[in-house]
Amino acid sequence: MRNISILVAVLFITIAGQAQPTISFSDLLGLVGEWEGTLTYTDELDDTTRVTVPARFSAGAAQGKLITRVVYKKANGENVLQWGEWQVSGDGRRILIDDKTWFVSNKRVTENGTTLMFQGGGVDNNRSAHIIQGMYIGHQDSVVMTKQVLYEHAGTEIFRQHFRLGRSKE
Numbered sequence: 384m385r386n387i388s389i390l391v392a393v394l395f396i397t398i399a400g401q402a403q404p405t406i407s408f409s410d411l412l413g414l415v416g417e418w419e420g421t422l423t424y425t426d427e428l429d430d431t432t433r434v435t436v437p438a439r440f441s442a443g444a445a446q447g448k449l450i451t452r453v454v455y456k457k458a459n460g461e462n463v464l465q466w467g468e469w470q471v472s473g474d475g476r477r478i479l480i481d482d483k484t485w486f487v488s489n490k491r492v493t494e495n496g497t498t499l500m501f502q503g504g505g506v507d508n509n510r511s512a513h514i515i516q517g518m519y520i521g522h523q524d525s526v527v528m529t530k531q532v533l534y535e536h537a538g539t540e541i542f543r544q545h546f547r548l549g550r551s552k553e
């Protein structure tokens with residue numbers, strides 16, 4: 384009986400040590416402002432061709448939400464304008480981006496910046512997928528945002544988007 388109690392105690396400590404990370408709205412405030420740089424994306428037509436285009440990103444905070452805007456031009460000349468609304472859940476374990484719930488899977492703070500990772504199920508290129516979104520908010524006016532996709536029953540991960548941005552100098 385004593386061995387079982389010890390095993391249960393060790394298991395509990397192990398599980399507690401792997402608690403889900405949490406974030407707060409203040410972790411996102413480094414994104415506020417105007418940003419410019421590049422977007423490298425994997426073309427949805429063949430899931431292999433990589434394209435790099437100029438991109439702009441902006442964010443503002445209002446009533447506990449981050450309002451975002453992304454602007455870029457696809458390789459085929461199509462202009463893309465995406466508005467977004469981000470909100471951190473009360474317990475800090477989830478983030479809602481455009482009414483889609485993402486689970487916080489990683490948070491790492493260093494002297495150079497903060498790395499945040501979110502993941503969940505979704506749809507990419509009209510196919511069910513597990514999606515991982517990451518961002519690095521640097522203290523030296525740099526931001527990197529990524530999106531990786533693992534399609535259901537595919538076994539390979541696609542690096543869908545990679546934004547590399549710096550503060551606008553305007």
